[in-house]
Amino acid sequence: MDTKSDNxxxxxxxxxxxxxxxxxxxxxxxxxxVLHGVDLKIGHGEIVVLMGRxxxxxxxLMKSLIGNxxxxxxxxxxxxxxxTYLPAxxxxxxxxxxxxxxxxxxxxxxxxxxxxTGLFVRGEKSVPENLYDIFPVLREMGSRRGGNLSxxxxxxxxxxxxxxxxxxxxxxxxxxxGVQPSIIQEMAHxxxxxxxxxxxxxxxxxxxxxxxxxxxxxxxxxxxxxxxHQTTKANVDVDLLTRFLSV
Amino acid sequence: MLSGYSFxxxxxxxxxxxxxxxxxxxxxxxxxxxLAIVFGQMGVINMAHGEFMILGAYTTYVxxxxxAQWMPALFGLYFFIAVILSFIVAGAVGMFLEWSLIRFLxxxxxxxxxxxxxxxxxxxxxxxxxxxxxxxxxxxxxxxMGSWNLSETIQIPINGMIVIAIxxxxxIVIYGLLYKSGWGKQVxxxxxxxxxxxxxxxxxxxxxxxxxGLGCGVAGVAGAAFTMIGSxxxxxxxxxxxxxxxxxxxxxxESLGGTIASAFSISQARSILEFFLSGSMAQVxxxxxxxxxxxxxxxxxxxxxxxx
Numbered sequence: 001m002d003t004k005s006d007n008x009x010x011x012x013x014x015x016x017x018x019x020x021x022x023x024x025x026x027x028x029x030x031x032x033x034v035l036h037g038v039d040l041k042i043g044h045g046e047i048v049v050l051m052g053r054x055x056x057x058x059x060x061l062m063k064s065l066i067g068n069x070x071x072x073x074x075x076x077x078x079x080x081x082x083x084t085y086l087p088a089x090x091x092x093x094x095x096x097x098x099x100x101x102x103x104x105x106x107x108x109x110x111x112x113x114x115x116x117t118g119l120f121v122r123g124e125k126s127v128p129e130n131l132y133d134i135f136p137v138l139r140e141m142g143s144r145r146g147g148n149l150s151x152x153x154x155x156x157x158x159x160x161x162x163x164x165x166x167x168x169x170x171x172x173x174x175x176x177x178g179v180q181p182s183i184i185q186e187m188a189h190x191x192x193x194x195x196x197x198x199x200x201x202x203x204x205x206x207x208x209x210x211x212x213x214x215x216x217x218x219x220x221x222x223x224x225x226x227x228x229h230q231t232t233k234a235n236v237d238v239d240l241l242t243r244f245l246s247v
Numbered sequence: 248m249l250s251g252y253s254f255x256x257x258x259x260x261x262x263x264x265x266x267x268x269x270x271x272x273x274x275x276x277x278x279x280x281x282l283a284i285v286f287g288q289m290g291v292i293n294m295a296h297g298e299f300m301i302l303g304a305y306t307t308y309v310x311x312x313x314x315a316q317w318m319p320a321l322f323g324l325y326f327f328i329a330v331i332l333s334f335i336v337a338g339a340v341g342m343f344l345e346w347s348l349i350r351f352l353x354x355x356x357x358x359x360x361x362x363x364x365x366x367x368x369x370x371x372x373x374x375x376x377x378x379x380x381x382x383x384x385x386x387x388x389x390x391x392m393g394s395w396n397l398s399e400t401i402q403i404p405i406n407g408m409i410v411i412a413i414x415x416x417x418x419i420v421i422y423g424l425l426y427k428s429g430w431g432k433q434v435x436x437x438x439x440x441x442x443x444x445x446x447x448x449x450x451x452x453x454x455x456x457x458x459x460g461l462g463c464g465v466a467g468v469a470g471a472a473f474t475m476i477g478s479x480x481x482x483x484x485x486x487x488x489x490x491x492x493x494x495x496x497x498x499x500x501e502s503l504g505g506t507i508a509s510a511f512s513i514s515q516a517r518s519i520l521e522f523f524l525s526g527s528m529a530q531v532x533x534x535x536x537x538x539x540x541x542x543x544x545x546x547x548x549x550x551x552x553x554x555x
Contacts, residue, residue, distance in 0.1 A: 066446055092448030104443040106436050117436045120429065121448025165448045 017080075019044050019201050020065075020096075020169050025074035027064045034060045036225040037074065042169060042201050047192070049212040050205040052222040053245060058205040059101055061222065062173040065203075066098040067091045079168055092121050097167030101174045103158040107147025111138055114146045114157055118164030130197075131160050134190060152183040163194070170194075172204045176211050188214040209241060259400035260522060268518030270407045270476050273414035274300075276510040277469035278487055279494040280421055281462035283506050286495060288438040288458050291349055291359045295367035296491065297484025299341060299463040302370065303333035303470025304479040305378060311385040323388040330413060330471045337467025342460035349459060350452070353441075367484070374481035382478040410472040417468060422503055424461075434458055497537050499547020509548055513537070 018041035027035040034057050042048050052058050063069045065076060067088035075084045083091050088098075097118075106114050115127050115138065132139040135156045141149065146157060155175055162170055172191075176184045188211055195202055206212045212219060219236060221229040221244045229244065231237065252260065282296050307329040314325035344366060352359045387406060394402040425431035436444040437454050445451045470479075477483065490513070498509030513533060520529035541547075 068442055068446065087452075088442075088445035089448050089450050092446065098446045100443065100446065104440055104446075106439045106443070108439060109432070109435055113432055113435075116429075116432055117444065117449060118447045120433060125429075161447055 018042060018077075019046075019079055020203070021077040022065070023075050023077075025061070025064065025076070026072040027060055027069055028072050029069075033072070034225050035064065038222070038225070038227055040220060040227060042203055045195060045199045045201055047195055047202045047204070047215055047217045049216040049219050050203060050222055051207065051209075051212055051219060051241065051245060052205075053207070056222050057225045058222055059173055060225075062098070062100070062171055062203075062205055065171055066096055089121065092165050092167070095166075095168035097162035097165050097170050099155075099158045099162050099170070099172045099175060101177060103151075103154045105146035105149070105154050105157055105161075107145065109146055110143050111146055111149070111157055112142040115160050115164050118161045121165050124164075127164065131163060134163075134194060135160050151178040152180060152187075155179055155183075155187065159191075159194075167200055169201045169203065172202065174205055174207065176206065176208050184208065184211055185214070187211075191215055207245065209238070209245060212241075213238070255400065259398070261519065262397070262401050263403075264519045264522050265515060266403055266407060268515040270410055270472075271518055272511050272514035273410045274469050274473050274476070274487065275490060275494050275514050276414055276507060277417060277465050277472060278491040279498070279506050279510050280418065280503070281465040281469070282491050283495045283498070284421075284425075284434075284465075285459055285462035288434060289349070289353060289455060290356050291353070291459075292356065292363070293462070294360060294364040294488065295344075295370060296363075296463075296466055297486075297488035298367045298370035298374075299337045299466035299484075300470040300473060300487060301374060301479060301481065301484040302337045302340060303467030304474050304483070305374060305383075305470075306333040306336045306467065307471040307474045308378075308383050308385050308479055315386065323390055325388065326391065326409070326471070330468055333467035333471040334464040335467075337470070338460040338464030341463025341466075342456050344463070345456050345459035350455065353455075371481045371484075378479075378481070380481060382480040382483075384478040385474045387475075406475045410475050413468070413472060417465060418503070418507065421461075421465070425503065430454075430457070493534070493537055496541065497548060499549050502549045505547055505549030 020040075020042040022038060022040045025035055025038040026033060038057075038061060040048075050058055050061065060069065064071055067086060071084055075082060077083070078091070078094050078096060081094055083094055083096070086094070106117065109117070112127065115131065119125070119127070137153055138157060138160055141153065146154065149157060159172070159175075175187060179187065191202060191204075192215060194200070204212075204215065213233070213236065216233050218230065218232050219241065220227050221241065223244065229240070278296065278300060281299075282293060285291055285293050285296075307326070310329035310332055311325050314322045314328075348362060348366070349359065352362055391406045391409060394404040395408075396402050425434060433444070433449045433454050436447070436449055437451050441451055444454075473479070473483075494506065494510045494513055497513065498505035498507070516533050516536070517529055520532055524532070
């Protein structure tokens with residue numbers, strides 16, 4: 001659709017060999033296909049925001065990347081390894097982590113136990129201190145049940161749980177949903193800090209444009225199961241993005 | 248129903264029936280623990296759970312036979328070996344069943360109901376072909392036979408105390424496993440959200456297999472305990488499965504405390520009422536009470552207060 005900016009993207013020098021490389025991904029629920037051949041690449045230390053209206057395939061793409069939905073066609077490479085047919089827990093082993101829409105905290109487990117569920121894959125015993133440095137509120141709430149936290153706190157917990165698996169790529173599905181505006185800004189700041197400190201790559205699906213512009217190195221737009229537009233932060237055309245997002 | 252008993256008689260009856268209830272409680276609790284873990288984690292309604300108990304009972308029987316035949320000097324100790332073997336045999340068969348059948352049915356609870364019912368019929372026939380349709384009983388070593396006379400009218404059987412001790416031990420071990428160990432953390436994560444547990448890197452297939460094995464193994468231990476209070480037949484498990492489901496539904500699957508309290512109240516009520524009424528009237532009364540309470544508290548006795 002917008003081939004000029006497509007070319008710009010492919011020429012980003014920082015991209016080098018992509019960390020996450022998705023080629024021609026087709027995903028279907030039964031007979032109805034939702035993703036019709038999605039291609040996308042994420043470089044080392046890059047923050048990519050996936051935008052699109054409801055029902056365009058954002059969550060489906062996220063779920064198929066982590067392994068919660070079977071892939072009909074296409075392939076996914078992470079750090080040069082083919083992970084297309086691996087179950088979710090093996091993808092986590094290779095280096096993917098996932099914060100789902102609605103956060104999916106284990107409700108009757110304590111905050112500390114919730115974070116610890118992410119440690120098993122690396123065989124670690126205790127929660128790394130730097131996680132508590134990023135999210136101090138989780139240290140204070142350590143013995144509260146996860147289900148009793150507020151939306152914003154649960155979001156932090158879900159991110160901490162994902163980071164405990166020491167990922168190379170962090171997938172976040174609509175992290176701003178159900179979180180108050182003041183916390184959204186703080187979250188953008190925190191995510192950038194995490195990227196700067198640990199060098200991991202982040203892919204966020206999002207509908208809030210201000211958050212996307214705040215955090216993104218690159219923005220992709222998904223519509224009707226295809227990536228229809230890509231742009232770097234520097235070349236972003238806000239009017240065009242707004243048109244993609246308006247109903 | 249109380250006429251004709253003096254106060255002293257009643258007190259003695261009450262104590263002894265309570266103790267008989269405690270033995271029943273032990274069997275119920277061991278059965279229900281296994282069933283609650285398997286049902287809670289996997290949503291699998293295991294109709295063959297009673298047969299796993301009987302598998303443990305037959306293992307104990309075989310064990311006592313072998314000891315009596317070839318190692319009479321060590322006969323006094325056979326029960327402890329039998330408990331361990333029952334756990335291993337029932338657990339191994341359980342893991343095999345999970346691997347060969349159950350794991351294909353996780354998203355179809357009704358099908359697991361049918362499939363495990365089929366498994367229970369197959370196991371019953373295997374028992375019948377191997378051990379015969381007639382009931383078998385184990386011989387107890389002498390030191391387990393006697394009873395401890397608390398007063399002239401109150402006698403507490405020694406084998407009952409052993410069964411209760413083993414139950415206590417196993418409950419504590421399971422509590423420790425579930426709430427204090429890393430493995431337990433993984434089990435609880437899978438129990439609450441299987442998909443998400445996989446997404447944070449927990450090997451859900453392995454957790455499922457071990458959990459199912461553990462549940463069946465504990466049923467096997469229940470079977471070893473069962474040989475102390477009843478004789479073993481291929482279909483004896485059927486009589487316990489309904490009560491066990493009752494215990495699990497009444498207690499709720501979320502906490503061990505609920506299962507324990509529920510097993511305790513149901514077995515005590517049964518045991519004490521049975522002395523004064525007929526067995527089936529006692530059963531009816533208990534059932535009606537449980538249904539009444541479940542109508543008021545559908546989530547079971549103990550449910551945790553959290554937002555979901």
